Amino acid sequence: MSDGEKLIPINIEDEMKSAYIDYSMSVIVSRALPDVRDGLKPVHRRVLFGMHELGVYSNKAHKKSARIVGEVLGKYHPHGDTSVYDAMVRMAQEWSLRYLLVDGQGNFGSVDGDSPAAMRYTEARMKKMSEEILADIEKETVDFQLNFDDTLQEPKVMPTRVPNLLINGASGIAVGMATNMAPHNLSEVIDGTLAYIDNNDIEIDELMHHIKAPDFPTGGVIYGYEGVREAFKTGRGRIVMRAKVNFEEVEGRESIIVTEIPYQVNKADMIKKTADLVNDKKIEGIANIRDESDRNGMRIVYILKRDAVPNVVLNTLYKFTQLQSSFSVNNIALVKGRPQLLDLKDLIHYFVEHRHDVVTRRAQFDLRKAEERAHILEGLIIASDNIDEVIQLIRASKNADEAREKLIERFKLSEIQAKAIVEMRLRQLTGLEQDKLRAEYEEIMKLINYLRDLLASKEMRMQVIKDELIEIKDKYGDGRRSTIEYAGGDVSIEDLIADEQVVITISHAGYIKRTSLSEYKTQNRGGVGQKSAGTRDQDFLEQMFVATNHQYMMFFTQKGKCFWMRVYEIPEGSKTAKGRAIQNLVNIENDDKVKAFICTQDLKDQEYINSHYLIMVTKKGQVKKSSLELYSRPRVNGVAAITIREDDELLEAKLTNGESQVLVAVKSGKLVRFEEGKTRPMGRTASGVRGITLADDNDEVIGMVSVNDMNSEILVVSENGYGKRSSLEDYRITNRGGKGVKTLNITEKTGALVSINNVTDADDLMIINKSGLTIRMMVSDLRVMGRATQGVRLINIKGKDSIAAVAKVLREEEEDVDAEEITDEFASEDVSDDSPETAEDQE
Numbered sequence: 001m002s003d004g005e006k007l008i009p010i011n012i013e014d015e016m017k018s019a020y021i022d023y024s025m026s027v028i029v030s031r032a033l034p035d036v037r038d039g040l041k042p043v044h045r046r047v048l049f050g051m052h053e054l055g056v057y058s059n060k061a062h063k064k065s066a067r068i069v070g071e072v073l074g075k076y077h078p079h080g081d082t083s084v085y086d087a088m089v090r091m092a093q094e095w096s097l098r099y100l101l102v103d104g105q106g107n108f109g110s111v112d113g114d115s116p117a118a119m120r121y122t123e124a125r126m127k128k129m130s131e132e133i134l135a136d137i138e139k140e141t142v143d144f145q146l147n148f149d150d151t152l153q154e155p156k157v158m159p160t161r162v163p164n165l166l167i168n169g170a171s172g173i174a175v176g177m178a179t180n181m182a183p184h185n186l187s188e189v190i191d192g193t194l195a196y197i198d199n200n201d202i203e204i205d206e207l208m209h210h211i212k213a214p215d216f217p218t219g220g221v222i223y224g225y226e227g228v229r230e231a232f233k234t235g236r237g238r239i240v241m242r243a244k245v246n247f248e249e250v251e252g253r254e255s256i257i258v259t260e261i262p263y264q265v266n267k268a269d270m271i272k273k274t275a276d277l278v279n280d281k282k283i284e285g286i287a288n289i290r291d292e293s294d295r296n297g298m299r300i301v302y303i304l305k306r307d308a309v310p311n312v313v314l315n316t317l318y319k320f321t322q323l324q325s326s327f328s329v330n331n332i333a334l335v336k337g338r339p340q341l342l343d344l345k346d347l348i349h350y351f352v353e354h355r356h357d358v359v360t361r362r363a364q365f366d367l368r369k370a371e372e373r374a375h376i377l378e379g380l381i382i383a384s385d386n387i388d389e390v391i392q393l394i395r396a397s398k399n400a401d402e403a404r405e406k407l408i409e410r411f412k413l414s415e416i417q418a419k420a421i422v423e424m425r426l427r428q429l430t431g432l433e434q435d436k437l438r439a440e441y442e443e444i445m446k447l448i449n450y451l452r453d454l455l456a457s458k459e460m461r462m463q464v465i466k467d468e469l470i471e472i473k474d475k476y477g478d479g480r481r482s483t484i485e486y487a488g489g490d491v492s493i494e495d496l497i498a499d500e501q502v503v504i505t506i507s508h509a510g511y512i513k514r515t516s517l518s519e520y521k522t523q524n525r526g527g528v529g530q531k532s533a534g535t536r537d538q539d540f541l542e543q544m545f546v547a548t549n550h551q552y553m554m555f556f557t558q559k560g561k562c563f564w565m566r567v568y569e570i571p572e573g574s575k576t577a578k579g580r581a582i583q584n585l586v587n588i589e590n591d592d593k594v595k596a597f598i599c600t601q602d603l604k605d606q607e608y609i610n611s612h613y614l615i616m617v618t619k620k621g622q623v624k625k626s627s628l629e630l631y632s633r634p635r636v637n638g639v640a641a642i643t644i645r646e647d648d649e650l651l652e653a654k655l656t657n658g659e660s661q662v663l664v665a666v667k668s669g670k671l672v673r674f675e676e677g678k679t680r681p682m683g684r685t686a687s688g689v690r691g692i693t694l695a696d697d698n699d700e701v702i703g704m705v706s707v708n709d710m711n712s713e714i715l716v717v718s719e720n721g722y723g724k725r726s727s728l729e730d731y732r733i734t735n736r737g738g739k740g741v742k743t744l745n746i747t748e749k750t751g752a753l754v755s756i757n758n759v760t761d762a763d764d765l766m767i768i769n770k771s772g773l774t775i776r777m778m779v780s781d782l783r784v785m786g787r788a789t790q791g792v793r794l795i796n797i798k799g800k801d802s803i804a805a806v807a808k809v810l811r812e813e814e815e816d817v818d819a820e821e822i823t824d825e826f827a828s829e830d831v832s833d834d835s836p837e838t839a840e841d842q843e
Contacts, residue, residue, distance in 0.1 A: 024175035028339055032172035033179055036333040036342065037354035038133065038158040039165025041172060043087045046076040048101065049155055051126050052134050062105045062123035069119050078148045081119070088124060089116045097168050098183035098217045099476065101130045111218070111261075111298075112268035129476060133160040139365040141358040159358040161468055162476070163189050163351045165333060169214075177339055179332040182214035182231070182239065183263075187477035189348075190469045196348045197462055204233050204345050211344065212484060213239075214327070219260035219481040220244055223324070228484075231329035232344040243323040244483070247310050247584050250303055253287065254310050256317070258300040260481075262325040267291070270322045271300065277320055285313040311584045355465045360455065367451040370444050372416075377441040379417025380424065384434045386411070390421065487569055499550045504570060505579065506543035508804070510594060513579030514570040517546065544807075545599045552603050554631065556596040556616070557588055558649035562641035564603070564634050587637050596653035603632040613656050613681065616641065617664055617691055619700045620648040623736060624688030625679040628655070643687040652704045660706040663731065665716065665756040667702050668695040670740035673731045676706065690737040703756040712758040713784060716744050717767070717794060719802040720751035724791030725759065725782045745790040755806035763808045767795055770804040779808070 030042050038045070050072035056063045069084045077084055090096045092104030095111045106122035109115060116122065136159050144153040169183040192210035196202055213228045222228065223240040231237030241262035248257050261267060271291055277283045285308030292299040304313055318324040331342045335350060342350075383390045393410060397403035404418040413421070427433060454460050501517040547553070549568040556562050563586040571580045582594050596616075601608050612628040624642050631639065642650060656662075656676055665671040672692045679689065692701065705714065710728060717723040724744055731741060744753055759765070761780040768774045775795050785791065797803070 028174040028177065029334065029337060032174035033177075033332060033334050033339055034165055034170040034172070034181075035157050036165060036335050036340075036347065036350040038160045039163070039168060039170060039333075040133075040158060041087075041170070043077060043079075043083060044091065044101075045158060046072050046154065047084060047088050047091070048126070048130055048134060048158070049137075050076060051102075051124075051130070052137070056125040058103060058126050058128045058131060060125060062103070062125045065104075065106075065119040065122040065124050068124060075152055076147050076154050085119045092124060095218050098215060098481075099129050099162075099167050099186060100127050101133070101168075103127050111266070113266040129162060132162050132472060132476075133158050133164060135159060135161050136358065136362050139362045141361045141365070157354070159362075161355075162186070162472055163193060163348070165351070166211075166347055170333070174339070177332055178330060180328055180330045181333070182327055182329055183216060184211060184213075185215035185478070185480050187473055188212060188215070188480075190473040190477070192344075193348050193352060193469060194466055196345070197352060197466055200349075202345070204343060207344055207348070208232055212480075214329075214482065215480050216241065216263035216327075216482045218263050218265075219483075220262045221260075222482050222484045225484065225486050227326075227329075231331070235329070235331035235341040235343045235346075237329045239327045239329060241325055241327060241482075242318060242485070245314060245323070247581065250301055253306065254304045254308070256302040256304065256310060256314055258302070258323065259298055261298065261300075262322065263327060265322045265325055267293070267298070267300070274302075274317065274321045283313070283316050283320055284308070285316070307590055309583060309587060309590065310581075312587055314584075352465065355468075356458075356461060359461050359464050363451050363454045363461075367448060367455065370448045370451065374441065374444045374448060375414065376417060376420045377437060377444065379411075379413050379420055380428070380437055381441060382411050382413065382417075383407075383421040383424065384429070384437060387429060394422065487566075499548050501546060501548055502567060504543075504545045504547055504553065504567065504599070506582070506597060507579065510582045511579035512570055512582050512585065513573035513577055514547075514567060515573060515575055515577075519575050543597055545597070547599045550602070552600050554598040554600060554653075555582065555586060555588075555594045556598070556641055556650055556653040557592045557638075558595045558644075558651075559589070559592045560640060560642040560644040560650050561588070561592065561638040562631055563588070563638040564631070567599070595650055598653060598655050600628065600655060603628075611657065613658050613676070614641075614653055615656055615662060615676065615679070615704070615706060616653045616688065617651055617701055617704045618642070618644065618648045618688070619651050620645070621664070621666070621690060621692040621694055621701055622648065622688040623662070623664065623679060623691030624686060625656075625676065625681050626684060626686075627681050630684045640685050643685050645687060651701055654704060654706045656706045657708070660708045661710075661733070662691075662736075663705045663707070663714065663756065663758075664692045664701055664740075665703050665705075665743055665753060666692060666694060666699050666740065667752045667754075668699045669742055669744045669746035669753050670695065671714075671716075671731055671743035671756070672736065672738055672740035673728075673733055674736040675733060678736060693737060693739045695739070702753050705756055705758045707758050713760065714743070715755075715757045715759045715765070715779065715782070715808070716753060716791070717755040717803060717806045718744060718746065718750040718752060718791070719754045720749065721793055721795045721797045721803060722750040722791045723782065723794040724785050724789060725779065726786065727784055728758070730786065747790060750790050751802065754803055757806065757808045759808050765794075766807045767803060768805050768807075769795075769797070769801050771801045 032041065034041050047068070051068055054063060054068060054071055056068065065085065065088065068088065069081050072084050073081055088102055089104070089108050092100060092102040092108045094100060103125050104122060105124065107117040108122065137155060141159040143156045145156050146152070147154050165181065166184050166189045167186045169181040171180045172178065188211045192207045195207065195210055208229070213222050213225070221242040221244055223242045227237045227239040231239060243258045243262060244260035246257050246259070248255050261270065271289055274283070275289055278286045278289070285305050286302050287305045288303040290301045290303070292301055302313070302317070304310060331347065332339050333342060390407070393406050394403045397406055400422050403422050404415070407413055407418040407421055408415065454464070502514045503517055504512065504514050506512045547567050551567045552564050553567055553570065554562060554564045565585065570585070573579050582588070588594065598614070603609055609629040609632045610627065614626050614628055614631065616624045622645070631641065641653070644650060658676060660676050661673060662676050663671055663673045670692070682688065694700065707728065712728045713725050714728055714731065715723060715725045722744070731743070744750065746752065759779045763779045765777050765779055766774060777794070782792070
C-alpha cells in the first residue's frame with residue numbers, strides 16, 4: 001500500500017444495497033421513464049435539443065445522422081452511440097410513433113423488423129411537431145441543468161405545446177417497475193384537454209366522450225372496450241387489438257386479406273409463425289400465404305382451401321397468431337421526479353399544469369424584455385427631442401465614457417439609455433426614424449399592458465393555453481386510424497350504439513349488409529325495370545327489412561339450423577356496396593344455405609318470446625310450429641331448428657303471434673289454408689307434421705304465407721310471368737295435410753308456380769328475372785280474379801328467361817316512407833318475404 005492510503009472495511013451487504021439503490025434510481029429517473037410533462041425520456045429530449053442546437057429544423061436541409069448523434073453524444077448523453085441512434089430512428093418510424101418527431105431520409109428499418117442503415121448512411125432533420133415541443137425554449141420557460149461534464153446547459157424538460165405523452169405513448173423497463181403507455185389521437189386528446197380546462201372536476205367517463213380509446217400508428221381494430229375503460233380509469237388495463245381484415249376472391253378462391261396489423265407486431269415474424277402452424281396442421285384451411293405489401297400499403301393474403309369456411313379460419317388465426325394481440329397499459333411516468341401510476345385525468349392535469357407554468361414564465365420573460373426595450377426607447381425619444389444639444393454635448397466630450405456621464409447628468413438618463421444614445425447611428429436622426437421610434441414605443445407599451453394583465457389573470461392564461469391547443473389541433477389533427485369494435489370481448493355495448501332505423505338487404509348469392517335508412521330517398525312509383533345495385537355475376541338483391549340496430553336477425557338454413565346475430569353486428573355498407581357473405585358471419589357448413597330470415601324484437605324479453613311462434617315449412621310439405629322462446633339462446637355453431645328428413649330441406653320460416661292463418665302453396669298450383677292453432681307447438685328437434693300432400697315426386701312447396709287480416713288478398717305468380725290476385729275467402733279453411741285447392745290454373749304457357757304473397761292495394765310488387773332485370777308495379781293495377789283462372793301476364797319474358805323471385809313492398813304514409821324508398825333501390829325478396837306469410841294445406 002502506498003503512503004497516505006488506508007483501508008476502510010465496509011460491510012459488503014450495505015455497500016451492495018446502497019450501490020444498487022443508486023443504480024436503480026439513476027435508471028428510473030434518468031433513463032427508462034418519461035416525464036409526465038413532455039412525455040420524453042432523457043435520450044429523446046437530448047436528441048431533440050441536439051438537433052435544435054445544430055439548427056436542423058423542418059425547413060432546413062437534412063443533416064447526416066452521424067453528425068447529429070455525435071453532437072448529442074459529445075455534449076449531453078455520455079453513453080453508447082447505439083442508444084442515441086436507436087432512439088432517433090424510432091422517432092422517425094411511422095409504425096412506431098403515432099406522430100413522428102424526426103424526418104428521416106434513407107433506410108430507417110421496416111415493419112418487418114429490418115434494421116435501419118448505419119448512421120453514416122442516413123440523414124435526418126426535425127419534424128414540425130418537434131418544433132412545437134421546443135417552442136419558446138429560449139424564453140426561460142423551463143429550467144436548465146449542467147451536462148455530464150458541467151460545461152454546458154441542457155433542459156430538464158421541454159416546454160412542449162403538444163400533449164406528447166398521450167399522443168405518442170412511451171414504453172420502458174426500469175428497475176423494479178416498467179411503463180407501457182398507449183398512443184392516442186391528437187384531435188381527441190386536445191378536445192379532452194379543452195374539456196378539462198373548462199371543468200377541472202370533469203369525470204373520466206365524460207373525458208371518454210372526447211378521448212374514445214388509444215389510436216395506434218398501425219391502425220387495426222380495438223376489440224372490446226372493457227380494457228380501454230379500465231386503463232383510462234386506473235392507469236392499468238389490457239387492450240385487445242386485432243388486424244383489420246376483409247374477405248375477397250383471389251384466383252377464384254375465398255381469401256382473407258389483412259390490411260392493418262396490431263401495434264408492435266413484426267409482420268415477417270407473424271407470417272413465418274403462421275406458415276409454421278399451417279405446416280404443423282395446427283391451423284386448417286389455408287392453402288397459401290402471400291405478403292403483397294408495397295409502398296401503397298400493407299396487404300397480406302391468406303388463400304383458403306376450397307372447403308374452408310373463412311370465418312372459422314379467421315377465428316383460428318385470431319386465436320393462434322398475432323393477428324390478435326394485446327397491449328398492456330401501465331401508465332407510469334415521472335411526476336416531480338418520482339414514478340407514479342396515472343389515470344387519464346392525471347395525465348391531462350399534469351400537462352395543463354406544465355403548460356400554465358410555461359405560459360406564465362414566457363409572459364414574464366416577454367414582459368422583462370419589453371420593459372427593457374421601452375426603457376431604451378424612452379431615452380432615444382428624449383435624445384431625438386433634444387438632438388442638437390445631444391450632438392453638441394457628445395462632440396465636446398473627449399471620449400465615450402465622458403459623453404455618457406454628461407448625458408446622464410444633463411437629461412437624468414440611466415446608464416443603459418445613455419449608452420444607447422452614444423451608440424445611435426446618424427440615420428436615426430431622420431424625421432422618419434424618429435416617427436418610427438414613437439410608433440415602436442406605443443406598440444411596446446400596449447404589449448407591456450397586455451402582459452401585465454395576462455400575469456394578473458389566470459383565466460387569461462388558460463385562454464392562451466386553449467387557443468394554442470386549438471391551433472395545434474388545426475395544424476396536426478387527423479382522423480382515427482384504429483377502429484373500435486365495441487361488441488368485442490364480453491362487454492355489452494348497446495348503450496354506445498344508436499338504436500336507429502336501418503335497412504338490411506340480402507342478395508340471392510347470400511351477401512348481407514345494413515345501410516342507414518337516411519340513405520334512401522323517396523322515389524316515384526312506376527313499372528320501371530332497372531339493374532340491381534351493387535351486385536355481381538347475375539347476383540341480385542332478394543330480401544330487405546327495415547329494422548333497428550338493437551333488433552335481432554335470425555337465419556334458418558336448408559339443413560334446419562338456426563343462427564342469429566344483432567342487427568348492429570351486420571357489416572355496414574352503402575346502397576351500392578355488395579355486403580359480406582353470410583357464410584363469413586355465421587358458421588354455416590359449406591353445403592348448407594340460408595333459406596329464411598326473420599327480424600325479431602328483443603329475445604331477452606320473456607313476454608315477447610313466449611307469445612310468439614315460428615312456423616316452418618319444408619320443400620316436401622312438412623310443417624312445424626315452435627315457441628320463439630326455444631330459439632332465444634344462441635350458440636356459435638347454431639341450434640337445431642327442425643330435424644330435416646332425407647331428400648328434404650327447410651324452405652321457409654315465419655314469425656307469428658299464435659292466432660294467424662297459414663297458407664302453403666306448391667309448384668303444381670295447389671294451396672292449403674289452415675288455422676295456426678290446429679298445429680301444436682313442438683320442440684326444437686321435432687321434424688314437424690304433414691302440412692300439404694304433394695301431387696307427385698316432382699312437386700314441391702314454393703312458399704308459405706301467414707295472415708292475421710282476414711281481408712287480405714293472395715297474389716300468386718308463375719315462372720313465365722303470369723300472376724293473379726284473389727281474395728283470401730276464395731280459399732276455404734281445411735285441415736292441414738290435404739292436397740289443397742287450385743290457386744292458379746297451371747298450363748305449359750304459365751309454367752310452374754314460383755311465388756305466393758299476401759297483398760293489399762297499398763303494396764307495390766317487385767319482380768326479378770333470372771337475367772337480373774327488376775320490374776316494379778302497383779298491386780292496385782291488378783284486378784281481383786277467381787282462384788281457378790290462369791291469371792294475367794304481369795311481365796313479358798324474353799327468350800328463355802324466367803321469374804326468379806317476387807317481393808311485395810309496403811308503401812307507407814308520407815312521414816314514414818322507409819319501405820317504399822327501399823324498394824326502388826333493391827331488387828326483390830324471393831318467396832321468403834319479411835312479412836308473415838305461409839301456405840297451408842287445403843282439402
